[in-house]
Amino acid sequence: MIIDLKDVNKTYFGAQPLHVLKGIDLQIEEGEFVSIMGASGSGKSTLLNILGILDNYDTGEYWLAGKLIKDLTERQAADYRNRMIGFVFQSFNLIGFKTAVENVELPLFYQGVPRRKRHTMAMEFLDRLGLKEWAGHYPNEMSGGQKQRVAIARALITNPRIILADEPTGALDSKTSEEVMDLLGKLNRDEKVTIIVVTHESGVANCTNKIVHIKDGIIGEIEENTLHNASVLGAGSIMK
């Protein structure tokens, strides 16, 4: 089991305390392709933050690849994120003044990999995603789909245990959305990468093999979706 959440609770203490996650229990096996689906305010972003060790939880336990993720120092958290988790964000989050290949190199830089080696590796990953010719380009010279593929290359380069994708198609049109989801599916199929996609789009969720519904901070139904027919709009399309 790669991810094991046991009764995880999270409350935001503001003017009005907000109990966002009300006892989440979730297990995800290695090599799964899962989507977490919910409306805005359902707690899915908070859950993603906790899964990505970007935020803390109040009570419960979160085991990632056999390690209890609790009360980490910032440095430990950074190190775990660097080695175990690859992030794919809705707005790509590439660094604008760095070229595609420099962006892909960055996680290796924080691992202390020598310059020459990380450059070679980054070029390799860009090549695998068909972006070799774009290596020297800056993000603002690329299309949305290309940018997201660069981001995926960056997520993959450290060979992480899980890929966390937060609305990976949110900023893309339907055709590129399909391409990106196909790419993620292919990575999961061919390279057995564990992928967790957080989305509110049923079409995107339909591309995954398992759909976890979250509502008002509680896990609802968990659908097996190996046939990709969960979407009311049918398989093979992402409605925008």
Next chain:
Amino acid sequence: MRDLFTEIFESIRRNKLRTVLTGFAVAWGIFMLIVLLGTGNGLMNSFTQGSGSYASNTISVYGGRTSEPYDGLQSGRRIRLQDQDLALTTGPAFTRYVDEITPTVGTSVTVVRGKKKVSGYIEGNYPSRRDVEKINLKYGRFINQKDLDENRKVVVIPQKMAENLLPEGRDIRTILGERIKLGNLMYRVVGITASDLMSSDNLMFAPFTTVKKVYNKGTEIDDFTFSFHGLETEEAHEEFEESYRAAVNLRHRASPTDRGAIWIDNHFTQNLQLNKARRVLNIALWIIGLFTLLGGIVGVSNIMLITVKERTHEFGIRKAIGASPLSITKLIMAESVTITAFFGYIGMIAGLAACELLDKTLGSRTMDVMGEQIAVLINPTVGVNVAIEATLLLIIAGSIAGLVPAMKAARVRPIEALRAE
């Protein structure tokens, strides 16, 4: 290291104008600091030279006028030093401290060589006076013991006087060995002293015994200088001077506390005071310079804060993909130090150049103050140590400027990365 500098360079390149403007403030601060210190050094050097060139462990004594009535005598009486005062000084009362004593006696004379005529002052002196007064001999020799023993009529004249006595364009060395007329008597020139900004152009030296005899001075002397030992603190000096003054004053029937009867020039305490003044001036200039620099530092700090704010999202991304807080801190600190050091160095070089320029212009110019030539600034430059201090200062300043922004950057939460731009 190379990666760090690539990052810094990229960041600075994106904000050229504001970096240059901020850097200017830093450069200006260091420039002012260096120029202030250089000018301060120049001023102090000119004070030091102007205050005479006596060996630091000597005291000179001159006769004065009494400032209070004593022992039935009125005030305003002129005191002339005599041979007996020498005996008193080297006598049992002060022998613990006094080493060597050299009196002088002198008179004004007209100096004639052929048709040329100049006025001068001939001072009877001892050979050791050369070291005590640090007389700078250019050619020939100084008075020696043999001159004294044999009452020789030999004279050491200043360079300027030699030039004035010789026909235009003649090498002044040719006057060595020549006889010139001082008053009614012929003297042989044995040496030439260098004329610098502080020396007198008409002061000649002859053997003490010769001058005393020739000009019929009897027991009278003009002044004397003695070297001493065993007086280390200012308090010890004060005590010594007090008892010494009392003894000499009483011998001349003046009040023992009368500060006008004789003048005591203590070159040791003068030196101490001068050094103290130098230190105080130096500290004052450093403080002024540092406050000027502070403006620059605040500027850099401000710019770094803006940079951190602008890059919050980027730092969030970096942290999300594994940057430790320390690596972010390092990034900002290094950028701050780089900006400060780079522009500071420009300012430092400009400051050093300005000091050199001052040296070339004001450094060689003199002012006429009460008939004496006073150099305005002598060697108004700073040493290598100041350059090193300034470099360290810049690095520290850059670190201080970057500290708060860097801490702020390190505190950026990785969740920021998830916020849409």
